Amino acid sequence: MRIGIVCPYSWDVPGGVQFHIRDLAQHLTALGHEVSVLAPAEEGTPLPPYVVPAGRAVPVPYNGSVARLNFGFLSAARVRRWVHEGAFDVLHIHEPATPSLSLLACWAAQGPIVATFHTSNPRSRAMIAAYPILQPALEKISARIAVGEYARRTLVEHLGGDAVVIPNGVDVGFFADAEPKAEWQGRDGGNTVGFIGRIDEPRKGLPVLMRALPRILAERPGTRLLVAGRGDEEEAVAGLPRELRDRVEFLGMVSDEDKARLLRSVDLYIAPNTGGESFGIILVEAMSAGAPVLASDLDAFAQVLDGGEAGELYANEDAGALAAAAVRLLGDPRRRAELRERGGRHVRRFDWSTVGADILSVYETVTDGAASVAPDERAGLRARLGLARD
Incomplete structure (x- = not known):
């Protein structure tokens, strides 16, 4: 499977989302899948071979932290080119509601999209205010994943729809x-x-x-x-x-x-x-x-x-x-x-052997699984995974 993954935050300033994406990409690659990750990165940053740099990021205060994001006309052009050249079977976008490469990728994508929501922010006025702008992009998402129940609750309360909860993964044996x-x-x-x-x-x-x-x-x-x-x-x-x-x-x-x-x-x-x-x-x-x-x-x-x-x-x-x-x-x-x-x-429930299999199940469901099940079972799958309506 050809898999494109979009990281919203700068690769050169590590954080939980970047680590999750890195480990997911390595896990999928080890299973034989072709993986490309698009991420902001300062020029000269050492990058693994599967990461495509999308230019430097700008620090923006967000949710009690500082998110380093990449947005604008030049970034949009880079995203469109990466999506077009990648010809991905599935595009996995992290934090699609963030004004970053992730939102740009939602706008540019044509095929199946899986989105993972990491943010837990039950009082986000910015997210509520931005919903009319975000809605057309979010409606293109085929399946939604939340990394925890509170990320899922933030999604439900601010953006509507639902998501399947799949936690962040860890290589338990490494530690x-x-x-x-x-x-x-x-x-x-x-x-x-x-x-x-x-x-x-x-x-x-x-x-x-x-x-x-x-x-x-x-x-x-x-x-x-x-x-x-x-x-x-x-x-x-x-x-x-x-x-x-x-x-x-x-x-x-x-x-x-x-x-x-x-x-x-x-x-x-x-x-x-x-x-x-x-x-x-x-x-x-x-x-x-x-x-x-x-x-x-x-x-x-x-x-x-x-x-x-x-x-x-x-x-x-x-x-x-x-x-x-x-x-x-x-x-x-x-x-x-x-x-x-x-x-x-x-x-053990957080090991990549379990988490990776769950994520792959979502990929397979949005690419070809839904067409092979009965209508009532398909409706159940779509509801469980938070899939967009047909």
Whole structure:
């Protein structure tokens, strides 16, 4: 199958959507499919052979973060050329409601379109206001996927229609087989706590963790916090007493291999995110690596952690609750072992062997499956997948 995938966000500034698209493209390629990914990228960015650059992106504040998007007449021409030359059996567009390559691809496409919705934003006035503009493009979509129940709810409430929920995928074995790194493990009987995310993006929650840290260190004085991600390190620890700052070790941006090794090394992974999450891929990666997880009780996080069965939850933005839960878990090796075991079982549903097969089923349904089933069964399939009307 010839598959075209459209990434709305800049490839050179990695994020959850880009990682999902990268891993999906690699999974499909390994199965023998021909895959081309169109993505914004700065000139000179090293790109895998399946990525076609569509020019530099412009940073735009969106949903508590900064989205780097590519839009305009030149971009539209590049999209049309890529769609025409690709002659794809199916076009898979991510975040089609975003003013980016994705929306341009919706306008340019002629054949079957599968769209994946990642955003969880229940109060998006911009999306509501833009609906009349988006509607003609969205009506061309053949099937809709949401990465989680809250992304699906955002779609239903703002744009209408429905979607099948297929979560983001993870190569579980990659994280499970990683070797721990001795210098990232606990020292002298102390514990190591991990955080991975953009330091200077408040919704990733590092400030909440920093407010909780003095109490954690007071009750568990041998603890270290390892922070991986880009941002201003001095600003991140500005609120900590000076005598505690050496208990925080900044690793900067890490490779995928080192991210897996970090997650394999820590005694507890903390996800203090404060909002704007539709899934929580880092939680799945942490569980895959065998790290016990403590996360804020965002709806999307609670769903990924099986309502708290596969990882513990604390009240969002409550630094005191975070500290109390972290101290309790760090002092309870038996509970951490239980979370590792439960997380290891739960995470199998997110492996690419399962997620990739589900996505391929959607591709096959929109390309040739609907014509071969009885009318009543076809109606059921279309309703389940959120397909556009005939």
